[in-house]
Every structure is written in C-alpha cells, then in structure tokens.
Amino acid sequence: MAVIKKKFCCCLVIVFTLLLCNIAWANSVTVEGNGPTRDDAIRDALRIAVEQAVGALVDSNTISNNNQIISDEIYVHSQGFVQDYHIISEQSNRGSYTVSVNVTVDTEPQSALYNKLQKLKLIEVMLRDPRIAVIIPEFHQASSIANSASETVVIQKLRDAGFKHVIDARQLQHVQENQLVRAILDDDFESAKVLATTEQLDYVIVGEATSQYVGAVYSSSIKSSRAHISAKLLKVDTGEIIAAQGADASGADITPLLSSKKALAASGEKIGSFMVRKLMEYAGDSNKTVTILIKRASFDKISSIQNSLKRISGVQSVTLHSYNSGIAQIDVNYTGAPKLLADGLQQTEGISLDILGITNSSIEVILR
Numbered sequence: 075m076a077v078i079k080k081k082f083c084c085c086l087v088i089v090f091t092l093l094l095c096n097i098a099w100a101n102s103v104t105v106e107g108n109g110p111t112r113d114d115a116i117r118d119a120l121r122i123a124v125e126q127a128v129g130a131l132v133d134s135n136t137i138s139n140n141n142q143i144i145s146d147e148i149y150v151h152s153q154g155f156v157q158d159y160h161i162i163s164e165q166s167n168r169g170s171y172t173v174s175v176n177v178t179v180d181t182e183p184q185s186a187l188y189n190k191l192q193k194l195k196l197i198e199v200m201l202r203d204p205r206i207a208v209i210i211p212e213f214h215q216a217s218s219i220a221n222s223a224s225e226t227v228v229i230q231k232l233r234d235a236g237f238k239h240v241i242d243a244r245q246l247q248h249v250q251e252n253q254l255v256r257a258i259l260d261d262d263f264e265s266a267k268v269l270a271t272t273e274q275l276d277y278v279i280v281g282e283a284t285s286q287y288v289g290a291v292y293s294s295s296i297k298s299s300r301a302h303i304s305a306k307l308l309k310v311d312t313g314e315i316i317a318a319q320g321a322d323a324s325g326a327d328i329t330p331l332l333s334s335k336k337a338l339a340a341s342g343e344k345i346g347s348f349m350v351r352k353l354m355e356y357a358g359d360s361n362k363t364v365t366i367l368i369k370r371a372s373f374d375k376i377s378s379i380q381n382s383l384k385r386i387s388g389v390q391s392v393t394l395h396s397y398n399s400g401i402a403q404i405d406v407n408y409t410g411a412p413k414l415l416a417d418g419l420q421q422t423e424g425i426s427l428d429i430l431g432i433t434n435s436s437i438e439v440i441l442r
Contacts (some may be wrong), residue, residue: 231346
C-alpha cells in the first residue's frame, strides 16, 4: 500500500508540475500569402509572419544593414521558426493562390529564432552589450530565503537571450542591495541612480519575491505553495523605468519550502521572459537618446558641433539641453551605437576634441 501511495504521489507531482508550466511567449499574427501553388502561398505567409516577428525584435536600422544575411539565414528558412499555423481561408484564381493564415512564431529566449538572432550578433548590435544587474530577494512566510531561485531564473533567461554581462546581488561589491531595492520599488530613482552608478551598471532589474504555503494537494503528502514577484526594469543613466510587471505561479513538492522554491522559480520564468521582451522592444525603438556632455566648450563651438551632428547618418534630431560655465549637454536621437556617433563627432571640422568616455547611452568629450 505504501508503494502504491508513493507512486501516486510521484505521479501527482509530475502532473501538477506540468499543469503549472509556463506557456512560451509567442507572437501570433494573421497574414496573407500568395503564390502560383497552394504550398507556395502558405510558405509566403509563413515568411511574412517571421519577417514581422524579426521586425518586432530588431530595430529597422539593423535590419537594413544586415538585410541580405537575415534573408539568407532566417527568411529562407521561415518554417523552422514557426511554432504553429492554421489556414483561415484560401482561394485560387487562374493559377494563382491566396491564403489567409494565422501564424504563431515562437519568440521565447530559448527559441530557434532567438538563437539564430543571437548567432548573427543582432541582439548584441541592438543592445550594445549592456551590463545588467538582477536583484530579487525572496521571502517565504515572511522569512528571508537564501539563494534566490527567481533571481537565478531571470539571470538565465537574459543569458539565454544573448546578454553576456549579467550579474546578481552577490557580485555587487559597493551597492547596498537592500537600499537599492527599496529605492527603486519606492520610486526614489535619484537615489537608485547614485547607488547603481557606482557599479557602472546600464540596467537594473529589481524586485521582491514572496511565497506562501497553501496546503496539501488533494489531501496527499504533496505540498503546494503560491508565489508572487513584483519587479521593475531601470535604465540607470536616465533613471527611466522601462518596464514593471508582477507575476504569480504555484509549485508542488514534498515539503512546503521545496514547493515554494518551485513556485518562485516559475514566477521568475514569467518575469524573465517579460523583461527580455521589454529590453528587446526598447532596443527596437529607433527613437533613442544619446547624451553628449561637452567640457571646455564656447557657445559658438557648440553650434558647430550641433551642425556637425545633424549631418551624421542615423541622427534624427539634435537638442541643446543645457549650457553652463563652459559645459554643454546635447541630446541626440540616434539609431546607431554611441561609438559610431563618437567617431562622427571627432570629424567635426575646425574643432579638436578628446573622447573621455562612452557608455550605453552617453558620450563625454573635452575640447582641446
């Protein structure tokens, strides 16, 4: 009888866990395909759906610069990136076929499409290889838990998506973790900016994860817990909150603590996928601001620099944000990497300058 009960409990854990699995984040669209045959029309529709998915993940400037390789490596093999599709309607007219198809393209960080974009270096081009910290302390029944499961899962999600410089709270030597968490969660972004800047971070994902024991599953020895995570994604240099999200999940195991860890990890899966998607969407927005801080600048030279910046390819607008005591701040809406903008800045006619530093979204220069 004990053996039967044990097997029943094990099966219950497996079934319960499967029921709690996350659905992969995917992009479903309805598109129309055309071709000389029905199969050709379907292939055309799948290609269009994959093009739209790539367009949501990669900024237009990057696509334009890498159009041939994207076409050869991705669009030609569109069906391999499609999770599912079904035909809504179809019609033929004198040897030409048209189909309307609902297509689901998997854009989960571990998907074939993400992996291909990573291998083609398109993710790194977009996000300029930022330094990201993830800090998500965990609490079960109001007591702190060591080794945050949700934090670990979020970090892995980011790394799977191609982000190389991802660190956790244990790697932050100068930032006091609790102060940074409280500052961001309490919307005290100036304090958060000062704390995060000491670690030269570009982005910080900060949250709090809590879990509560629910009880036994169907009067068995299997324990169930419920977890919740609230998290925010902060862009350090500007103090901008790019995204905020909450996630709930359940977990089951042989002890309340183990079940809480599973619930927290499942919540972390949801938060991780959400934050990766928001980072990619943010990067895909071509309307980015690069701040240029110029020292030892006379006002007439600032005007020359502004005119020079406007002639750089990819620059959409140039705004003098402030000028005081020979220090100017210019905000530039630019679709490329700051390094390329700095290279263009050095070509300003009649002005000699030195680049003091380049970050994810800023350039600091000094005039000679």
